């Protein structure tokens with residue numbers, strides 16, 4: 001490894017000091033020294049996983065993530081009370097699954113480093129034997145081991161497979177999540193803007209699986225109020241499922257579609273503008289978030305280049321981002337106003353765009 005397996009900074013063959021502090025804690029004199037190479041191999045992990053999952057041979061059992069605890073400077077498998085979660089390469093039929101941990105780590109780093117989004121502490125680790133896995137620190141476990149109350153939006157909305165069927169994580173809308181934030185979060189204007197930014201980010205990097213359970217609230221134990229958790233489970237799903245819809249959840253409730261969506265079949269600038277309006281955010285704040293989203297291609301590409309993705313996946317990741325930038329920059333309303341057909345980009349972000357590919361790829365609408 002040539003770059004820090006935490007932040008991808010060049011010239012580090014293991015975690016750099018800031019990453020050690022963030023991931024493992026430390027004191028004035030530095031972060032705890034923890035190797036990015038685990039003391040156990042993938043087969044040992046799979047065996048432990050099988051033991052925990054009821055001693056029944058099943059592929060899904062092997063796929064599931066497992067807890068790790070930091071003991072005497074080493075990350076060890078644990079059944080209970082771990083502060084970390086390890087997500088190895090999943091088994092399955094999707095494409096490039098060997099790259100899934102690298103993809104998730106990269107995407108989380110883009111969110112934090114390029115867009116300043118609060119994310120769960122994360123890094124890559126290496127099994128003994130060399131296989132990479134994704135490591136994430138649990139934000140609901142505090143230093144003393146006690147847990148903070150966290151509820152995802154499926155729980156908050158009272159939806160489960162029993163009550164709403166197999167598709168329960170997807171039969172909802174971003175707008176309705178916004179309504180729940182307004183209902184349950186005292187400081188909702190701040191959290192609403194974070195939510196908007198995350199929805200824009202997911203669209204930008206091609207996260208087509210940001211369903212209800214991938215957004216959560218957490219209780220501040222000191223004041224008893226709720227905020228959004230740091231972001232988690234961010235990845236470019238288009239690397240693995242190229243034909244997937246661009247978003248897991250529709251943006252609007254009651255099957256509402258903007259004229260732009262009706263004309264194009266994909267979410268574009270006007271949709272996000274309308275979405276921000278429905279979240280009761282200031283128009284200028286939303287426009288600013290959109291501007292930033294489409295203006296950071298160089299920074300995003302630079303991180304992609306420093307990642308451990310294969311060349312093919314790097315290219316696919318860049319193509320997906322470029323495609324989304326084009327979609328986010330497109331304003332149907334502006335095109336109509338100027339009578340220039342559907343080629344125009346939103347006026348607020350026009351000046352940030354240069355050398356874009358011809359047009360965004362239409363994605364199929366999600367079937368119910």
Ligand SMILES: [Zn+2]
Nearest residue numbers: 004007016019
């Ligand atoms: Zn680092």
